[in-house]
Amino acid sequence: MARLSFIIVVFLLCVSFIYATKIVDVNTICKNTINPSFCSTLLNSKSGASRDLVSLAQYTIDVAHTNATNTINLIEKLIAQKGSSEEAQMHYHSCLSHFNEIVDILVDSKVLLKRKIYDSAVQEANSIRIHVDNCISGDSPGESPYHDTSLLPKYAAIVDQVAQIISTIENYLVPA
Numbered sequence: 001m002a003r004l005s006f007i008i009v010v011f012l013l014c015v016s017f018i019y020a021t022k023i024v025d026v027n028t029i030c031k032n033t034i035n036p037s038f039c040s041t042l043l044n045s046k047s048g049a050s051r052d053l054v055s056l057a058q059y060t061i062d063v064a065h066t067n068a069t070n071t072i073n074l075i076e077k078l079i080a081q082k083g084s085s086e087e088a089q090m091h092y093h094s095c096l097s098h099f100n101e102i103v104d105i106l107v108d109s110k111v112l113l114k115r116k117i118y119d120s121a122v123q124e125a126n127s128i129r130i131h132v133d134n135c136i137s138g139d140s141p142g143e144s145p146y147h148d149t150s151l152l153p154k155y156a157a158i159v160d161q162v163a164q165i166i167s168t169i170e171n172y173l174v175p176a
């Protein structure tokens with residue numbers, strides 16, 4: 001009898017372990033993203049043993065946070081540049097507010113993940129992509145995008161790709 005309950009306890013521990021650490025293969029996560037090779041390079045660059053979905057999501061949010069902060073630093077340099085047009089100034093100020101918003105969203109996302117509120121976390125990741133798009137394409141529909149020859153579109157595209165990876169990972173965590 002004691003032996004049977006021991007087996008049951010071990011079984012239950014295994015089941016709860018599997019549920020607590022949901023694991024999905026990196027290639028499966030990445031195959032539906034904008035740039036699968038960028039995605040697998042990023043996810044495989046995570047050091048440490050924990051490769052469960054929550055750890056991968058946390059890691060990817062941290063990467064996005066770094067990338068968004070780098071983007072803000074770049075925008076501030078562009079704003080400080082002398083002799084830029086009024087159109088350029090408007091564009092960069094608009095992008096600055098979008099990227100400040102993105103950093104706030106990323107900070108919130110970490111909290112949502114800790115609290116296991118995965119559906120809202122997915123929405124947050126998707127709203128990051130909308131902010132990136134509004135920065136690049138302009139805020140109002142029909143507005144012609146500013147022809148930006150700086151590094152900003154490249155930085156913004158990275159934040160967009162990373163946000164899509166976050167959204168993809170978190171989607172696996174949303175209960176069916």
Ligand SMILES: *[C@@H]1O[C@H](CO)[C@@H](O)[C@H](O)[C@H]1NC(C)=O
Pocket residue numbers: 062063064066067068070071155158
């Ligand atoms: C994005 O973040 C990663 C990881 O922190 C870093 O290696 C990469 O250089 C960053 N890229 C940009 C454009 O900020």
